[in-house]
Amino acid sequence: MAVKKKAANKESCNWVFNLIVKILDMMRNVLSEKLFNFLKKWLLIFGNCGFYFASGLALLIGLIAAIRMESFEAFVTGLAYALGFFILQYVAVRFANAGDKLIENNKTGLSSSAFLDSMGLLFMLGGVLTLLFNSYLAIKLGAFSPFLNGLAAFVVLELFALLALNPKTITLDVVPGTSAGQEAIGIITFFLKSFMKLIPIVFGIGIVVTTILMFIHSFGLFKEGLGMSIAWTRVSGAFQTIAVVALLPLIAYIVFVFVFLAIDIVRAILSIPSKLDKLAK
Numbered sequence: 313m314a315v316k317k318k319a320a321n322k323e324s325c326n327w328v329f330n331l332i333v334k335i336l337d338m339m340r341n342v343l344s345e346k347l348f349n350f351l352k353k354w355l356l357i358f359g360n361c362g363f364y365f366a367s368g369l370a371l372l373i374g375l376i377a378a379i380r381m382e383s384f385e386a387f388v389t390g391l392a393y394a395l396g397f398f399i400l401q402y403v404a405v406r407f408a409n410a411g412d413k414l415i416e417n418n419k420t421g422l423s424s425s426a427f428l429d430s431m432g433l434l435f436m437l438g439g440v441l442t443l444l445f446n447s448y449l450a451i452k453l454g455a456f457s458p459f460l461n462g463l464a465a466f467v468v469l470e471l472f473a474l475l476a477l478n479p480k481t482i483t484l485d486v487v488p489g490t491s492a493g494q495e496a497i498g499i500i501t502f503f504l505k506s507f508m509k510l511i512p513i514v515f516g517i518g519i520v521v522t523t524i525l526m527f528i529h530s531f532g533l534f535k536e537g538l539g540m541s542i543a544w545t546r547v548s549g550a551f552q553t554i555a556v557v558a559l560l561p562l563i564a565y566i567v568f569v570f571v572f573l574a575i576d577i578v579r580a581i582l583s584i585p586s587k588l589d590k591l592a593k
Contacts, residue, residue, distance in 0.1 A: 411568060
């Protein structure tokens, strides 16, 4: 009787665990590699098109700001960013897909899927909570920008969850015999590879969202006094954000290469004992 009661208690305690397992299995089918490739393709297209729109908008905003604020510097700023965006677009497009080959050529492993499943669950919940919180802020403040930022963060976090639940997408395999050192490398490279894999999508989302916000903020230039100055400050911030987003593919590429250089050195050090054992035999 006591054994049955103990078994019943165990089952009652495990129902949450089993439910989460079922949810993750279901989401693994929804957040698939096919979905990732679809979003990557179209967000890259939107990002590239958004660059042209942002460039023309920067020139127009600079002209309007120069007239409204009676400042030639505002026109020069808009013109400089408009021309700079064309150059930055070339750099962004050249490096947008460069990470795929690096990820493919640098395979890593983890001893089990426990870490990946846990990260997948946390990223999914984090994305939903971020969207809900930013939606609340948008309603509370009567502004559209918090919702856009929350939506962008939601997409990125859910895609992090997708990569965690589909580790083969980033050439991360589950290898039971992985050592503690290799496990640490696997955890570090999971975040590094995931970020690198998401760069084209972050680029597309960043350009689209920031360009929309820049367009919205530009209407403030038709206000008087302080409202006009605040609008110009916000628009200038959007110019800078677009420039940073455009440089992300290049920055991520350089960071990935040098971090993996350090990882390869650590791998070589970790392999010394096994090589010495083989020589001793």
